[in-house]
Amino acid sequence: MSEWSVQHVTIVGVGLLGGSAGLAIRRHWPEARIAGVGRRQASLEGALALGAIDEMHLAVATPASQTDLVLLCTPVRAFRKMLEEIAPVLPERAWVTDVGSTKADVVARAREVLGEEGRFVGSHPMAGSEKKGASFARADLYEGATCVLTPCEYTPPDVTEAAEAFWDALGMRCVRMDPGSHDRAVARVSHVPHVLATLLMLLPRDRELDLAATGFQGMTRLAEGDPEMWRDILLTNVHPVCDALNDLSAAIGTLRELIRSGDAEAIESLLLQGQRRKREHNGE
Amino acid sequence: MSEWSVQHVTIVGVGLLGGSAGLAIRRHWPEARIAGVGRRQASLEGALALGAIDEMHLAVATPASQTDLVLLCTPVRAFRKMLEEIAPVLPERAWVTDVGSTKADVVARAREVLGEEGRFVGSHPMAGSEKKGASFARADLYEGATCVLTPCEYTPPDVTEAAEAFWDALGMRCVRMDPGSHDRAVARVSHVPHVLATLLMLLPRDRELDLAATGFQGMTRLAEGDPEMWRDILLTNVHPVCDALNDLSAAIGTLRELIRSGDAEAIESLLLQGQRRKREHNGE
Numbered sequence: 001m002s003e004w005s006v007q008h009v010t011i012v013g014v015g016l017l018g019g020s021a022g023l024a025i026r027r028h029w030p031e032a033r034i035a036g037v038g039r040r041q042a043s044l045e046g047a048l049a050l051g052a053i054d055e056m057h058l059a060v061a062t063p064a065s066q067t068d069l070v071l072l073c074t075p076v077r078a079f080r081k082m083l084e085e086i087a088p089v090l091p092e093r094a095w096v097t098d099v100g101s102t103k104a105d106v107v108a109r110a111r112e113v114l115g116e117e118g119r120f121v122g123s124h125p126m127a128g129s130e131k132k133g134a135s136f137a138r139a140d141l142y143e144g145a146t147c148v149l150t151p152c153e154y155t156p157p158d159v160t161e162a163a164e165a166f167w168d169a170l171g172m173r174c175v176r177m178d179p180g181s182h183d184r185a186v187a188r189v190s191h192v193p194h195v196l197a198t199l200l201m202l203l204p205r206d207r208e209l210d211l212a213a214t215g216f217q218g219m220t221r222l223a224e225g226d227p228e229m230w231r232d233i234l235l236t237n238v239h240p241v242c243d244a245l246n247d248l249s250a251a252i253g254t255l256r257e258l259i260r261s262g263d264a265e266a267i268e269s270l271l272l273q274g275q276r277r278k279r280e281h282n283g284e
Numbered sequence: 285m286s287e288w289s290v291q292h293v294t295i296v297g298v299g300l301l302g303g304s305a306g307l308a309i310r311r312h313w314p315e316a317r318i319a320g321v322g323r324r325q326a327s328l329e330g331a332l333a334l335g336a337i338d339e340m341h342l343a344v345a346t347p348a349s350q351t352d353l354v355l356l357c358t359p360v361r362a363f364r365k366m367l368e369e370i371a372p373v374l375p376e377r378a379w380v381t382d383v384g385s386t387k388a389d390v391v392a393r394a395r396e397v398l399g400e401e402g403r404f405v406g407s408h409p410m411a412g413s414e415k416k417g418a419s420f421a422r423a424d425l426y427e428g429a430t431c432v433l434t435p436c437e438y439t440p441p442d443v444t445e446a447a448e449a450f451w452d453a454l455g456m457r458c459v460r461m462d463p464g465s466h467d468r469a470v471a472r473v474s475h476v477p478h479v480l481a482t483l484l485m486l487l488p489r490d491r492e493l494d495l496a497a498t499g500f501q502g503m504t505r506l507a508e509g510d511p512e513m514w515r516d517i518l519l520t521n522v523h524p525v526c527d528a529l530n531d532l533s534a535a536i537g538t539l540r541e542l543i544r545s546g547d548a549e550a551i552e553s554l555l556l557q558g559q560r561r562k563r564e565h566n567g568e
Contacts (some may be wrong), residue, residue, distance in 0.1 A: 189496040198554065274485045
């Protein structure tokens with residue numbers, strides 16, 4: 001969407017995702033003015049030094065009052081407060097989106113604060129890393145990954161289109177979903193796998209970790225993720241995550257009984273089913 | 285151990301682990317004669333073409349009757365039958381080891397078949413891949429990884445020393461453990477993570493897999509593992525695996541309750557604990 005452009009951007013939260021967005025925006029729209037909003041002066045200075053932002057702000061009201069676009073990149077449970085500060089000052093044609101990993105809660109908060117006619121659409125750019133902080137930011141973090149947009153029937157169509165054009169320009173593949181379906185899907189393909197990495201990391205006793213090899217390293221890589229960000233993800237996706245954890249517990253219980261009873265055929269069949277689905281998914 | 289050498293080797297099972305052992309043995313002892321034993325002519329021909337073996341056999345008795353060393357590389361539940369065929373023909377100074385991922389069961393089988401004075405020591409070279417078959421074999425598969433040896437008080441010391449020298453020569457770091465401690469440790473750092481990859485692969489419903497990103501790919505990579513090999517691993521490590529699955533289920537239940545009750549502090553603290561242990565383990 002080369003005709004689409006951006007002049008003033010406000011990025012709230014200048015960590016890995018916010019910092020990478022700043023670098024990507026600068027690469028695609030070198031003339032854009034990027035305001036960074038953060039809680040800590042040090043983080044803002046880091047993002048500035050990196051070239052991810054042009055201005056540093058400890059509060060969102062000033063930059064949001066003269067912006068085309070606000071991008072919320074803090075942990076999701078901080079969004080409500082940010083939206084409350086943005087609402088009174090946002091210019092008429094400006095719009096707001098986010099990079100949060102859960103959508104139903106965020107969409108509901110935005111509706112509460114900005115109203116149904118509010119110029120907000122939820123985005124979940126499915127890119128990231130277990131590393132935290134702007135120092136790991138990369139201009140190409142978003143490139144080639146999927147971005148889920150979750151417009152509702154009341155979302156202004158031009159806001160959804162602008163968000164789509166924005167993520168498209170950053171090299172993402174946009175898909176639209178309703179917030180609930182999105183949250184149920186990511187509970188199973190992202191949130192539960194993530195917490196499992198933590199629980200697996202805590203499973204070995206004493207010196208047992210000495211025998212950990214590459215398989216274990218791979219299964220626990222996500223345990224390095226930012227605890228604050230993931231706490232908020234889990235707490236804004238309670239029912240889908242608990243449902244998925246229930247199903248996983250049940251599957252573990254079934255497998256345990258197959259092992260205990262020595263049911264070789266059923267165990268092999270389960271492993272084969274997983275192998276087949278993995279290969280199909282890999283396109284093999 | 286450059287003084288240690290090998291002339292006739294018998295590799296039973298010419299898949300990834302057996303084939304890689306053949307390539308590594310040839311690299312270190314170019315004059316060694318390597319006999320391959322397999323169930324299928326096609327696998328044997330593949331290993332021969334690759335240079336992993338010099339001779340093909342559908343039964344173990346002939347090559348085992350004139351060997352210095354038998355290396356068992358089949359799925360572990362096939363070991364007993366192999367040991368029974370080897371026992372009557374094994375030359376007096378020859379010795380037997382294996383590459384199986386569980387040790388208490390294998391050590392007990394070897395004692396039953398070969399007797400306490402039998403020239404067997406259990407090995408678990410902790411190297412591998414989720415790929416199956418000699419076509420993925422590599423001469424350096426074992427290099428730099430840990431090999432656990434599980435001698436018992438009755439194991440002939442020269443057999444343990446020969447096995448240690450053998451794996452040392454292949455570039456492995458040898459450690460000795462008792463079979464039970466080994467099995468309890470690998471249940472937690474290998475077997476449970478492995479089955480979790482399968483269960484996570486089967487958790488998403490319908491089109492939910494469309495949203496799977498790199499985190500999910502990493503958490504399910506092990507689901508590609510060979511179902512037959514892993515079936516045998518689980519069935520020869522029943523109690524440690526079931527214990528570990530029980531502990532994991534309990535941890536999942538606890539986390540689920542924290543999420544359901546919205547206990548932000550306890551959730552963050554758990555995630556932080558996992559992050560800290562991961563970083564310590566990485567040596568960060």
